[in-house]
Amino acid sequence: MAGRINDEDVKAVRDAVPIDAVVSEYLQLRNAGGGNLKGLCPFHDEKSPSFQVSPSKGLFHCFGCQEGGDTITFVMKVDHLTFSEVVERLAAQAGITLRYEEGGYNPAHQRGERIRLVEAHKVAAEWYAEQLATSPEADTGRIFLAERGFDQAAALHFGVGYSPQGWDHLTRFLRGKGFTDKELFLSGLSQEGRRGPIDRFRGRLMWPIRDIGGEVVGFGARKLYDADNGPKYLNTPDTAIYKKSQVLYGIDLAKKDIAKSSRAVVVEGYTDVMACHLAGVTTAIATCGTAFGGDHIKILRRLLMDNGSARVIFTFDGDAAGQKAALRAFEDDQKFAAETYIAIAPDNMDPCDLRLAKGDEAVADLVEPRTPLFEFALRQIVVRYDLDTPAGRAAALDEAAPIVARIKNSGAQHEVAVQLAGMLGILDTQFVVKRVAQLARWARDRGGKGPAPARGPQPYESASRPAAGGPALNLRNAVYATERELLKLALQRPELVSPAFDAYGIDEFTAAPYAAVRQAIQDAGGAEYGVKDGQEYLVRVREAAPDDAVRAMVTELAVEAIMRRTVDENYAGEQLVTVRRRAVARRLTDLQGTLTRLGHTDPAQSAAVQNEMMILTRYDRALQHEGPSAL
Secondary structure: OOOOOHHHHHHHHHHHHHHHHHHHHOOOOEEEEEEEEEEEOOOOOOOOHHHHHOOOOOEEEOOOOOOEEEEEHHHHHHHHHHHHHHHHHHHHOOOOOOOOOOOOOOOHHOOOHHHHHHHHHHHHHHHHHHHHHHHHHHHHHHHHHOOOOOOOOHHHHHHHEEEEEOOOHHHHHHHHHOOOOOHHHHHHHHHOOOOOEOOOOOOOEEEEEEEOOOEEEEEEEEEEEOOOOOOEEEOOOOOOOOHHHHEEEEHHHHHHHHHHOOEEEOOOOHHHHHHHHHHHOOOEOOOOOOOHHHHHHHHHHHHOOOOHHHHEEEEEEOOHHHHHHHHHHHOOOOHHHOOEEOOOOHHHHOOHHHHHHHHHHHHHHOOOOOOEHHHHHHHHHHHOOOOOOHHHHHHHHHHHHHHHHHHOOHHHHHHHHHHHHHHHHHOHHHHHHHHHHHHHHHHHOOOOOOOOOOOOOOHHOOOOOOOOOOOOOOOOOHHHHHHHHHHHHHOOOOOHHOOOOHHHHHHHHHHHHHHHHHHHHHHOOOOHHHOOOHHHHHHHHHHHHHHHHHHHHHHHHHHHOOOOOOOOOHHHHHHHHHHHHHHHHHHHHHHHHHHHHHHHOOOOOOOOHHHHHHHHHHHHHHHHHHHOOOH
């Protein structure tokens, strides 16, 4: 193993690489006063910048998550590197030769794994680019680019390369540079062949994929030959340095202009990124073989600084696949403070084809904000319904209104609600406006989680909600019968069960449909809301139901007769206590099983389990003897 890096050299690296220059490679910084800079923390999600950098002190600190340290600490945390790996990377950038106190200079093969994988990709990218520029075989690749309007200068700017058709050209080259077979496999550049490692990419046009710091971490490879039986595009597999859901092609070139202009253009392919940049749209980026998702949003948010005036423009094909991609992007719209738009070119051309057909100006014009993403989503919903019938208009409103309620700007929200009424052909515009405003208000009451969905199975299928399925409801089952009775009380006579009912967990209702109703009551503001306004309360619970099945169950329980002629606090208290005692009994059974499994292996944990069992047993006795007053 290499020895410890000389302390003087570590200090020289810290002094030579300003912390603000390093941090700016990952997120946008702006003046925070007092000589400090601020930005959105890369270590936790936040709406307002609490991450501060002090260039004069060479330190950073987040007042939200309490992460802090110097330049080396920052890179260690953000890129998951060891201390030595970070010092080696920064030293290379600063042109500092490191000394090691045990064993002299650090030989290349003793560097950290990540550094070696990045170096392998850097060497491979240079080699691929040289092949494209000089190899006669690469003429196929050069023709492919030329036909799409890209000359040699464009290929050089984006680092495009070519992988020869032979089995192991790159593998042999990297071996000659001192890389081991293990490193080649770990990097994803080589794969196992019959007689040893062979090139993963063969006979393809190669796009180097760089992280936000500009280091090559993977490749996107385009098929060129009919004899190639592989997919049209082949990407580097997930490795220690490459996760396709966490990288954006072109981000290294676009990041400064994205931060400067508060604008990003998301396109679908590598050639689209090239076409946009060459046409002057230098904020274009693309995903790498995966849908645009949450991890991509995190990258952009740090550059856009959650500026409310920021713009994110998606360009998708106008076909069914493109529409699906746009709607999928809209699902994550609330994670942006930026306004989101969609741009679809005439004749459904992508930016690369558009540049070929109509020139650079047409590409620049395409990505000017045209249609808000929410408006596109609305139109895709509305066209699925028969708007000539009252039922069709009502169903379309049920699905579309929550989308309008998600619009962040209240003025725009009102205006779009009016537009929605027109799209649906509903003459009572104020009815639609009030419906949207109500959903928006509920969303705010629920902590910004979005309006309670009016229809559709998607929220109901999420992990955070109880599943609709489960055993059939046999009301001869005393457990189900009591849960049903308590829910009827919560819906019909909330004043008898409040506020105790609202403290009951979803899991205290063992029948899945009843758990779903309990969730809907919670999402609508709880039974306590029903004490204030019983009619509005039931409307809210129905609206909060995730689908028609649960909505029907809510209605059923709200109108079904309670199984007692005299419905009073005593009867309600009996139901509350029974449901709670059964939940306690189930928990005690679980704890007894845990205690049995632990045996004598962990005395401390066993003692903790026994203590919880003792507390629950006392609570159960109190419920038994004192009734609702013990709740």
